[in-house]
């Protein structure tokens with residue numbers, strides 16, 4: 001009899017009690033808006049920003065309504081205008097090209113490597129061939145490229161880097177936290193990311209001018225002095241006259257829920273990584289299945305795992321997905337012709353100029369993806385990997 005996994009791949013843990021109590025306090029006080037404070041009070045949102053800046057090591061942090069908003073806000077702060085080309089990963093999720101399109105920019109997609117990071121040779125070529133002045137770098141599924149080399153390529157050509165850290169909050173490259181290499185970094189606190197406020201996000205930066213612009217953009221009106229992890233008032237003097245208000249603030253209720261989660265993040269990362277390593281170990285030496293090597297320079301947050309079935313046909317992959325699904329293991333495939341749920345491909349974003357990325361096509365054709373929520377135990381992770389191993393082997397042998 002085949003074993004079946006009973007857990008839910010979309011079920012996150014409850015909000016910690018401390019977060020629930022803090023949220024109740026905010027609701028009882030009625031001051032949910034971040035600038036609604038009584039004398040001497042510091043808003044939850046301002047405190048959270050201070051704590052997030054300290055956690056990442058950034059000088060400045062700004063709480064926002066979503067990760068997608070944070071990316072768009074960074075692009076605006078950097079002065080991306082309608083018609084500007086913006087370099088970005090061919091392998092990413094829809095809110096990334098979406099944020100570029102939202103400011104009228106034109107996404108220019110860069111190929112992915114078999115390590116699932118941005119192809120730095122292709123990036124260097126596009127940097128030389130296009131007049132793009134911004135790279136929106138998605139650390140897609142938590143895979144971090146050689147950040148020193150990437151910054152060399154971009155700095156050398158005056159290309160500013162915005163890091164999309166939706167999947168790398170808590171990750172690092174050679175000990176430098178993800179988000180600390182580029183001019184600005186965006187994070188998401190949407191339910192499926194590393195902290196959960198339903199919707200939410202952050203921007204961080206060390207650049208006072210960029211952060212002053214981002215704060216005004218986010219809808220601070222002239223109340224920016226109520227921020228704590230923010231540049232000094234001088235930074236706003238010019239900026240406040242020329243920066244539009246594009247409201248996308250975080251509120252105190254979300255911030256209250258997030259503060260205890262941020263304090264707990266290092267422990268949660270260890271738990272994610274135990275799940276990740278358990279699945280990875282369970283899948284090693286499965287015929288036809290390639291594990292993605294994680295370089296020693298990378299500190300990972302294993303909230304999801306990816307594997308390649310490089311030689312499987314689409315039919316075989318379909319069979320693996322179906323057989324695993326029947327046994328309760330929900331896998332996503334990045335090679336499907338049609339976008340499904342959260343998963344889509346660069347060629348399904350038809351508002352962008354059509355581009356051909358042969359390496360990305362080849363790699364995504366064999367790419368499987370699986371979430372690892374913290375409601376799973378290490379035992380669950382072992383069972384899941386056993387099921388995948390059995391079904392992949394069965395389909396490989398049947399051909």
Ligand SMILES: *Cc1c(COP(=O)(O)O)cnc(C)c1O
Nearest residue numbers: 066067068069093095166188190
């Ligand atoms: C989730 C996600 C975003 C956007 O975050 P939201 O908070 O949902 O807007 C951006 N980039 C990537 C890679 C994501 O997965």
